[in-house]
Amino acid sequence: MTLSDDRSRLGSPAVTELPEDVTIATEEGRRLAEQLADNRRHARKLLEVRNLSTQFFTRDGVVHAVDDVSFEVDYGETLGLVGESGCGKSVTALSLTRLVPNPPGKIVSGEIILDGINLLKLSSEEMRLLRGKKIGFIFQDPMTSLNPTLTIGYQIAESARMHLRLSRKDADERAVELLSKVGIPRSRDRMRDYPHQFSGGMRQRVMIAIALACDPMLLLADEPTTALDVTIQAQILELIRSLSEEFGTAVILITHDLGIAAGMCQRVNVMYAGRIVETGMVDDIFETPQMPYAWGLLDSLPRLDEQKGARLRTIEGLPPDLIDPADECRFSPRCTYARDVCRQKEPQLTDRVGERHAARCWGTEPGGWIQ
Numbered sequence: 001m002t003l004s005d006d007r008s009r010l011g012s013p014a015v016t017e018l019p020e021d022v023t024i025a026t027e028e029g030r031r032l033a034e035q036l037a038d039n040r041r042h043a044r045k046l047l048e049v050r051n052l053s054t055q056f057f058t059r060d061g062v063v064h065a066v067d068d069v070s071f072e073v074d075y076g077e078t079l080g081l082v083g084e085s086g087c088g089k090s091v092t093a094l095s096l097t098r099l100v101p102n103p104p105g106k107i108v109s110g111e112i113i114l115d116g117i118n119l120l121k122l123s124s125e126e127m128r129l130l131r132g133k134k135i136g137f138i139f140q141d142p143m144t145s146l147n148p149t150l151t152i153g154y155q156i157a158e159s160a161r162m163h164l165r166l167s168r169k170d171a172d173e174r175a176v177e178l179l180s181k182v183g184i185p186r187s188r189d190r191m192r193d194y195p196h197q198f199s200g201g202m203r204q205r206v207m208i209a210i211a212l213a214c215d216p217m218l219l220l221a222d223e224p225t226t227a228l229d230v231t232i233q234a235q236i237l238e239l240i241r242s243l244s245e246e247f248g249t250a251v252i253l254i255t256h257d258l259g260i261a262a263g264m265c266q267r268v269n270v271m272y273a274g275r276i277v278e279t280g281m282v283d284d285i286f287e288t289p290q291m292p293y294a295w296g297l298l299d300s301l302p303r304l305d306e307q308k309g310a311r312l313r314t315i316e317g318l319p320p321d322l323i324d325p326a327d328e329c330r331f332s333p334r335c336t337y338a339r340d341v342c343r344q345k346e347p348q349l350t351d352r353v354g355e356r357h358a359a360r361c362w363g364t365e366p367g368g369w370i371q
């Protein structure tokens with residue numbers, strides 16, 4: 001198929017994906033993908049995740065780390081992914097980039113459509129090209145992501161050179177510009193320095209510069225500030241927010257801290273035991289949470305009106321084992337409102353009052369026993 005063959009089909013809103021016989025590994029395919037992306041930009045979501053399941057095949061059994069998860073991200077939106085340790089936040093992010101360690105991990109089902117391209121249908125090489133160009137990452141610990149033997153300047157410029165096909169000189173200029181944008185003083189001089197010559201906060205700024213070097217459409221930030229002290233944490237979050245506004249980049253912000261999500265995100269997905277248990281606009285989640293687990297997370301937030309020195313409430317008990325989970329509400333062993341039905345069948349995510357607000361709870365469904 002040639003580009004001109006396909007031009008007539010491009011005008012049709014029904015064309016939403018790259019035709020199967022066209023690959024983005026070719027120049028023609030890339031142009032076609034760009035045109036399709038333009039076609040869809042105003043009508044579609046940037047990211048559509050449908051029924052995604054990722055499992056780990058271990059000696060003890062199959063870990064259902066991400067279990068039938070569906071969500072969307074709008075162009076330019078910041079979506080929070082929150083939940084306790086082990087609920088599947090990072091495995092969701094790894095799945096979106098197809099970086100789940102295999103073995104033992106595997107995406108076993110679902111669809112991940114980024115800007116109209118079904119990522120699970122791409123070859124490894126196509127995925128590698130797309131990863132740098134369309135998706136940027138920031139991880140919790142920059143030391144594990146930065147190469148200690150290469151200069152900071154090289155690491156930023158390399159990314160721009162590879163994915164934007166810039167000359168060495170232009171890529172270096174872009175690196176200097178990005179370093180100064182992320183708040184590194186004397187950026188031109190610091191290009192020659194190595195990661196160990198930067199403080200923790202500065203390394204995280206460098207990671208942000210690398211992530212943005214290719215002007216990605218989506219930034220995945222997995223606990224980007226947990227290792228930093230509170231002041232630096234606030235600065236880094238503000239930097240992510242202002243850069244995403246400036247570049248129009250959508251962000252998936254992964255955090256176990258609902259307070260951070262409240263300050264940064266337009267919408268929030270609450271995850272528990274591999275499932276999304278509540279999703280909604282940030283105000284709906286904070287003002288009218290519909291799921292006892294979300295209440296628990298909110299209760300464990302420090303409040304301004306709380307007496308100084310008061311102990312934070314925590315959610316009693318531990319999340320369940322994700323090996324072959326039973327057909328029940330996964331929060332039921334810890335939920336003080338649980339009834340028999342909760343232990344007999346798992347509730348679905350059902351719509352609640354509020355924009356795109358849904359929750360997974362028998363008790364708070366219309367007619368349920370929690371009002």
Ligand SMILES: Nc1ncnc2c1ncn2[C@@H]1O[C@H](COP(=O)(O)OP(=O)(O)OP(=O)(O)O)[C@@H](O)[C@H]1O
Nearest residue numbers: 056063065084085086087088089090091092104322
């Ligand atoms: N390589 C692996 N092998 C087996 N199980 C794994 C592997 N990686 C993750 N898991 C399991 O997948 C589940 C989800 O883990 P994940 O790392 O996504 O949690 P998380 O929500 O990011 O937690 P945290 O807040 O601690 O980072 C956990 O039960 C974890 O034990």
Ligand code: SF4
Nearest residue numbers: 329335342361362363
């Ligand atoms: S479904 Fe039942 S056990 Fe689960 S959160 Fe709701 S009330 Fe609690």
Ligand SMILES: [Mg+2]
Nearest residue numbers: 089090091222
């Ligand atoms: Mg994690």
